[in-house]
Amino acid sequence: MDLMDFNKSWYDNFSIENGILDIPYEQINKERTRIGFGKYGIVYKTTCDLFGDIAVKEFYINDQEYIENFINEARIHNLARHKRIIQFYGISRDAEKKLYYIVMEYANHGTLRDFLSKRNSMDLKERIRLVTQISEGLSYLHNKLNISHQDLIYSHFYYIKQHTKNILVKNGNIKISDFGKSKCFKHINNFSSNKIFNSSSFTLYKVSDIHSLGVIILELSNYRKTLHKEQLSSKICLKEDRLEIREKSRMVSNLQLKPLEPVYLNNDKKSYIYSYDF
Ligand SMILES: Nc1ncnc2c1ncn2[C@@H]1O[C@H](COP(=O)(O)OP(=O)(O)OP(=O)(O)O)[C@@H](O)[C@H]1O
Numbered sequence: 129m130d131l132m133d134f135n136k137s138w139y140d141n142f143s144i145e146n147g148i149l150d151i152p153y154e155q156i157n158k159e160r161t162r163i164g165f166g167k168y169g170i171v172y173k174t175t176c177d178l179f180g181d182i183a184v185k186e187f188y189i190n191d192q193e194y195i196e197n198f199i200n201e202a203r204i205h206n207l208a209r210h211k212r213i214i215q216f217y218g219i220s221r222d223a224e225k226k227l228y229y230i231v232m233e234y235a236n237h238g239t240l241r242d243f244l245s246k247r248n249s250m251d252l253k254e255r256i257r258l259v260t261q262i263s264e265g266l267s268y269l270h271n272k273l274n275i276s277h278q279d280l281i282y283s284h285f286y287y288i289k290q291h292t293k294n295i296l297v298k299n300g301n302i303k304i305s306d307f308g309k310s311k312c313f314k315h316i317n318n319f320s321s322n323k324i325f326n327s328s329s330f331t332l333y334k335v336s337d338i339h340s341l342g343v344i345i346l347e348l349s350n351y352r353k354t355l356h357k358e359q360l361s362s363k364i365c366l367k368e369d370r371l372e373i374r375e376k377s378r379m380v381s382n383l384q385l386k387p388l389e390p391v392y393l394n395n396d397k398k399s400y401i402y403s404y405d406f
Pocket residue numbers: 163164165166167168169171183185214232233234235236238239279293294296305306308
């Protein structure tokens with residue numbers, strides 16, 4: 129198939145071949161609220177008859193690279209069906225405007241950071257509950273689907289800040305989202321000649337997700353500092369609390385500011401993992 133034909137038919141082929149629901153664009157309510165944005169477009173909250181409240185992630189697609197990104201994200205998100213993953217409903221398009229959509233479940237509490245920032249306090253049990261739910265979702269992706277997420281935390285290049293924009297919360301429960309950078313090693317065993325390379329690279333990708341999980345756990349265990357610096361001097365903090373928070377904050381700041389160093393495996397420049405050099 130030449131590129132022209134591919135461009136014309138990729139959407140239909142993709143939806144049919146992967147059994148993905150193509151939601152007619154007319155069925156999506158045009159009254160919508162912007163709830164986020166990222167590299168490929170804007171995310172809106174709206175409704176549709178079939179699913180009620182929904183979030184739609186809009187992609188402006190005008191070249192092959194954008195098609196590939198859309199396909200990768202929708203395909204992987206469609207595979208991941210678990211109570212700790214934001215539910216994928218289908219895709220939609222406004223072909224005239226070259227706008228394409230991933231249609232998914234709406235998380236009413238927003239990101240984990242939004243959720244934390246609205247809480248005055250959180251006991252250890254609640255923090256452990258949230259970490260456990262994130263681990264459940266990640267374990268499902270790694271162990272059941274051979275998918276590495278690759279974007280659990282967001283690092284801002286200039287400010288070297290990290291936060292959990294892709295860990296969403298719905299009715300107090302964790303929902304992992306955004307499979308735009310994810311990699312699927314599902315058919316790893318089918319390619320016997322690449323098996324060793326693939327399985328070792330999957331391990332490396334998993335390690336990077338686990339690093340992100342570590343940052344999330346630190347943020348959760350320490351959230352008052354990472355979210356509300358000013359609370360450190362607040363009168364509501366007892367002196368002991370402040371000392372403990374300060375110590376944890378120092379650890380988190382050190383960790384967040386330290387670059388990850390590549391550690392080469394067996395002197396092979398192609399296989400390496402990132403690790404902290406403590
Ligand atoms: N299903 C959802 N429910 C509620 N809010 C959402 C949902 N999906 C996305 N958002 C909001 O939109 C923001 C951006 O979404 P997302 O990270 O998926 O976009 P992106 O284009 O992939 O971003 P980036 O390119 O930075 O990775 C999220 O941080 C979140 O605030």
